[in-house]
Amino acid sequence: MSGQLAANSSGSSSAACPPQLVEGGRQDAADRAPASAAQRFRYKLRIALREPTTAIGILTAALFAYLIVVPIISMLSDAGRVQLGDERRIRMEVGDFTWYYIERVFTSRVASSLFWEPLLNTLSVAFGAIIAAVVIGGLLAWLLARTDMFGRRWFATALIVPYMLPAWTFALAWTTLFKNRTVGGQEGWLEALGLTPPDWLAYGRLPVTIILALHYSPFIILLFGNALRRFDSQLEDSARILGAGRLTVTRKIILPLMLPSLLSAIVLIFAKCLGEFGVPYVLGLPVKFDVLATSLYRSISSRQTGVAAVLAGSIMLIGVMTIMIDAKLIKEARRFVTVGSKGAMDRLNPLNNLRIPATVFAALIFVFSVAVPLSVLFLSTVMKIPARFDADNFTLDYWIGTDLNTVALQTGILLSPDLWNAAWNSLRIVGVASIVSGLLGLLVGYVVARTPVQPLATFLRQVTFLPYLVPGIAFATAYLSLFAVPRGPVPALYGTTLILMLALIADQMPYASRAGIAAMMQLGKEPEEAAQIAGAGWSRRMISIIIPIQKGSLVTGILLPFISGIKGLSLFVVLAVPSTDVLTTFSLRLVDYHYTQAANAVVLIIAAIAYLGTLLGQKLTRTNLAQGLGN
């Protein structure tokens, strides 16, 4: 056998230790020169171009550059250039460089109402909500994870519900209860009972803070609770054995170790509050309480494109800074962390005689954050006159009535074509966007995991993450800036459903690509390589191996964005027009027209879809919500 011959000639009689090679190899081996740089490049290029992976990678990279980077750049450049319609006021040509908008937002006489006051309001609302959420959510997380409180399993699900519903559901419930005569339309329940709530209770800072706190406490319950559950009780035990009291242990051992997860939850809440539009819009307008998002919205509605660009840029900058601070803090805190070892908590702290008060506390939070708002919303849609509980005051007219005595919307909401139109739009726009972003996410995951061209993988990873740093309303502004006018071969997209889909896809890419990358990394290369060895070309491998194996994560990758898209408001409020109304903008329009019952009914429908969708998602993926957080 020739192998034997080869062995005899090259091996057994003479061989060498590293670094010398085996002597006596064949002649051609000895005088073969190493490949030149050009030859290596050609070989690499051939391999890179052989499979569609690299081509797809380049195409998706170009697509995301256009859908994500270009709009942001366009918006930022709007901030420094004279906008159409402003040329006479600024006395420069359209497109010239100008400091006008930046000065107007930061230093002019109107700067305080445009930027500084909204900034302070945003910060105060965000920090207020964070403090309240940490206190309430932290306490609840501890009760759920580490004590023998009654009904922990039930509460563990029930207390998360506020997060599944759109935040401004609660804002509408609040106005339904507390609206006073400052604003027209149907009066609030308290007003109807003869108690006029003061403005500070009915509108503005206080209710916005309370609602955001209740809405975001589940973040703390989930993230902090998870960390508490994984906490190694042996660490606690060792401190106790050394004589530390319960308080000392909590202060010196548990809290420092819990800090990273607490910090991430806090940063996440802050970022969400920064872009929160619906709640301050509903509750702030009557008393001119502006946050950055509503101030931005006002600039957009009054067609002050330049000012809007500066405001959106500022929101984006704060978002970027937040994430950077977060990354730094987490890095600092992680140095100490030894959470997650085997001796996780299974031992619960007995509450003894505090057991009942603790349970009552959790129940109260549930009542105030879920039961009361939802019942109030529902009751308001079946009562003619607010807060009167006579049998003849109840009606289903607002749902299914006809010939109602109103200017517009003369039928019950379920009979209104506008509702079905909006529902169809929601389904279509959000559905298409979610499917596309789910598939793109998997594709990005595939390219990142497989391409031999590393820079391409890095670029894709980063560009798809970018929208995460940009709150939705600022991102919508960027879309408006790029697509409001025709550019080259691309016609003006404003007013079409396409712009909504594109914006939604781009906005969802951070989650979609993260899910796709994780799924592909977890799968590893080998199942696909095995198919390749068996003789399967690229498309066959995709169809027969990759997509079937990734079916589950693809479903999650579509469903989670779908739910967040259905209840999303801030993208749509900037980019939708009446003909492309979706459920959320439709209900907001109804709020504007003071059709309280109809608006509440639509919001209830959205809440039901979001809630059921989340349950379905949990069932399908057998995961808990914590993994979908941030969507």
Added chain:
Amino acid sequence: MPKINLRGVEKNYGANAANAVANLDLEIGDGEFMCLLGPSGCGKTTTLRMIAGLEHLTDGEIQVGSRVVDSVTAGVFVPPEKREMGLVFQSYALWPHLTIERNTDFGLRLRNLPKAEREERVGKVMKTLGIEEYRHRYPSQLSGGQQQRVALARMLAVNPEVLLLDEPLSNLDAALRLEMRAELKRLHREFKTTIVFVTHDQWEAMTLATTIAVMSAGMLQQVGTPNDIYDRPANRFVAQFVGNPPINILELAAGSPADLVVRARSYFQQRYAQIEDIGSVGIRPEAIRIVGPKTPVPEDAFAGSAEVSGILPTGGSWIIELSTAGEKLFLTTHQAPEIEVGAMVEFFVKPKTLHVFDGAGRRSKTADRLLNPAVLHS
């Protein structure tokens, strides 16, 4: 004609990394059972993946049969799906969403074979490997050994001319491993496939291979039959990597004052003065004999005395630990030793069983010629 020919193959995973495989020249003959043997991280998997086309080269060329499938200089790269080889992954990499039958059938479907023929071939290979009864199960419902058979069946079904195996037995328990070894040998005979088998287990390599290629740190150390590798290790690395208990090494060059080393030095100076540059001498444990009434010291042997410092029965054979001032020697014997710990014994080693390495660790040709004149040296 060699089946697979690697010429100057080099693989580097990153600009700053050391070469995972460096300047590898290797011929694998038709129908051969070639084992790539070496410690973990020495580049065996990388070599196998380069042959399969799953990893591209940094330099060099790979030829299969008459076809160059990979060449950096010529800019040739034949993708794995066109190389018509079989590869069994260390992790098996079965497709979790397909049944055992569909897993086995996958390659045949790709080749558009008629249904009847597919069924016949799948049936045959599943029967050979004893996995018929699981045909409708999914991979997650099988044990490690059964999965391993499916991974093999999946590749054998398409009857590849070259079968690459990456430590396929390392996840199995001892009994199953023995059984699968016999089975692999039988399959090799039956299917007449060229097999390249990666392992870090010398015992596995010795029992299975027709040829072994020993690698270390990305470099080929020696190619030869199992006996070649064991009896005539080309360098100190191979000598020390193969053999259990490991070969005894006496460092002659280091100037050690240890009694045994001094003795060895003078032994070579007196008898084999022609051998220059002796770095070290290796003595296999079974080559050491204890002097007794029936076993006198041959005239030309290297001899010494030492204290017995340990006797370790290993079931059917014994490992005896000898100590002389500053040096330890291990010897193995299949006869129950009639000595006790603490006793002083005389021992000897025949010259033809001594392995002499030069200062750089290479096997000394001069020594081979002088110590073992009966064998023809190439």
